[in-house]
Amino acid sequence: MSKLKFIDLFSGAGGLSEGFMRAGFSPIAHVEMNKDACDTLKTRTAYHHLKDNNCINIYHQYLKKEISREEFWNSVPINLIDSVINTEISKKTLNPLFAQIDSSLEGEKVDLIIGGPPCQAYSIVGRARDPKGMVDDPRNHLYKHYVGFLKKYNPKMFVFENVPGILSASNGSFLKKIFNAIDRAGYNIEIPSTKHLNSKNFNVLQDRKRVIMIGWKKGSKYKYPDFEERPVQYNLGKSLFSDLPKLKHGEGSLGIVKYAKPITDYLQETGIRNGIDFTTQHIARPHNETDLEIYRIAVNLLLKKGKRLNYADLPKRLIKHKNTTSFTNRFQVVNPNGISNTVVAHIAMDGHYYIHPDVKQNRSISLREAARLQSFPDDFFFEGSRTAAFKQIGNAVPPLMAEGIAHKIKEMF
Template sequence: MNFIDLFAGAGGLSEGFIRAGFTPVAHVEMDSAACYTLRTRMAYHHLAKQGRLDIYHSYLSREISRRDLYSHIPESVFNSIINQAISEENNSAIFAQIDELLDGQEVDLIIGGPPCQAYSNIGRAALKHVKDDHRKKLYVEYGKFLKRYKPKVFVFENVPGLKSSDTGIHYQNIKEYFDKIGYHVEEKQLNARSFGVVQDRKRLIFIGWSKDIQFEYPSFNQNETEHTSEDIFYDLPSLQAGGGTVISEYVENTSEYLTRSEIRRDDDILTQHITRPHNVNDLSIYKLAVQKYQQGLLLKNNEIPDTMRTQKNVTDFLDRFKVVGSIPHTLIAHIAKDGHHYIYNSLDQNRSISVREAARIQSFPDSYYFEGVTEIFSRTAAFKQIGNAVPPLMAYKIACQIEVGVREINKN
């Protein structure tokens, strides 16, 4: 069974479907850094199938370059990654590339979610001056792929704020549009934590299926994980602000949870456990936030002493400085700009979370390497990709249920 991933990002959603047995035909993504991440991940999967992960480990260990790694991979593997923006202007060219990749095959599934910032409650406030955000209508472009490739099923992911954005008109339009082009569609608000992810992350998951098949929205076995941030951070070395290296050493053996969730394998190499630097004033605020958190209190922006406060606004976004607690709050792409909303819960490690800690909150495997456009590590590019992603563990459990349904369709 194969799939196309639209607005693929760094591939979190795709990773879950690959793990469940689906085969990617194409990933379409406009961000060049994310496309390099996808190429590196496809290199990983190709080498894993061949039993040649030693080559991949040589890359993570900086024994070989990215170009050297890619030289071991057939060009056909990388052809599946299409670095273009999905748009009316580009779709014809994207269709041509996908048609060539398909070579007459049918498409079983399309997955993906257009950029969510325009719909999210936080993004909505930041974009209130934008009169006509084109991203709110990208579902129409998504639909053009449905109309062309006619998959049996599709998965469309977005933020819960979609239902209330612009008084709910976009939510209604999306449902009506998918119905008009031949798909039954249902959606549920699902929390990544209910799928084993150590993060409180609510998402709207639309699942659509062709009106000429028998299918129904899967009944997911949802149980909130009892694991905490301590369970996903305990084996990582201590860091200070601006600390860490591209390659590090684990300080503890793996655990049953890390193994079961496929976050860490015995042969993994710890990479990208790197934190951003902070100025002295921000570090003072971080310490204050952690002290309050450990007393069971949350630091509000209007409670920060005037001599320390960097934001004059004391009426909006009062939780600008936020500690990552036992169950981390939703990770978003804003972490690429600053770490104020993701302060590490320790007075001894006065900093925001590292790239690898952010990746683990999202349930990315430690073998997942987040690329920049060049081979020089880009902390900003990595944080952006991680914040925008669907947690692979959540995606995997959704994919497993869809796989059962699609196989039943194929039997009939």
């Protein structure tokens, strides 16, 4: 079977794309407005080309800083780097985007379109924080441009990913508008009967619910795939973090980091630790003394009593926020005996919701640990600053989840 072609819209760092590429799909284009995320996509696109052509040593040279990023990108065909398009998707950019993608298609068909418009306008937290409930947010209408791509490229199927809040946004009217627009474009569309899919059912050690809408051309033989609920077989402490070097807050390196222990069954099974003897970006944030004391309290409370910290119950000298009635779970420990709470983009702002469960390390999780929670492989490199990398990780679709969805679609094709 020749590789199936896809376009990835609102790509972010490429978690969704990574899963589809692992399943044997080939990207025609990635479209993303954030420059750091685009640089990450370019680096990963180059990685896949070099891996497919038995030149992976060039990628390892880049990770080890033996060659510059420019030299690394120049080691692959320029059309691959140019297939990552750094622009917003809007009414003004739609036709230029079509022209650029058409020039790279060379008469080939697009089998699939994937992606999900930015979710802030649909998220429950985002609506709660906005005085107008995000009603006037222009991102509410990005789905129209997604539909424009469906009309232009006429793929067999598409995958539209978003947060659960999209189901209730504006009392469900936005979802109805999306379904009506897709219907007029000539596609059937469904969401799972459970309303969402959870990454933990795809072997991701994270409780992450997402609405995965899947559509197909009317009159075709396709349908919404059947996804099984699978119990989690591993815990986070022993399976996901145990082989990484221990860090104190503010310690670590964006560069090469050697493993401290042998590979675990989970890391082997999932391919997260995938064949090389080092990783990168195992670096922890610095914290102030107040936060470090709160972290110790939160970890001891979870490990010794099995309870989560309520912010309002802290000693008064540690309470710095006036609001003690809502968001009282703002300090959360990643549970070593289970799976993680949902990783979100706010991790770029602080690590309070992702406290490392080892009280001796006493810190929030590192960049690499956050990437592992999202099931990114250890050789996946996030471009940009530490903050930019955390944001890319928090916004991503877990690659393992994406790969599970991709395999189901490939079976139908």
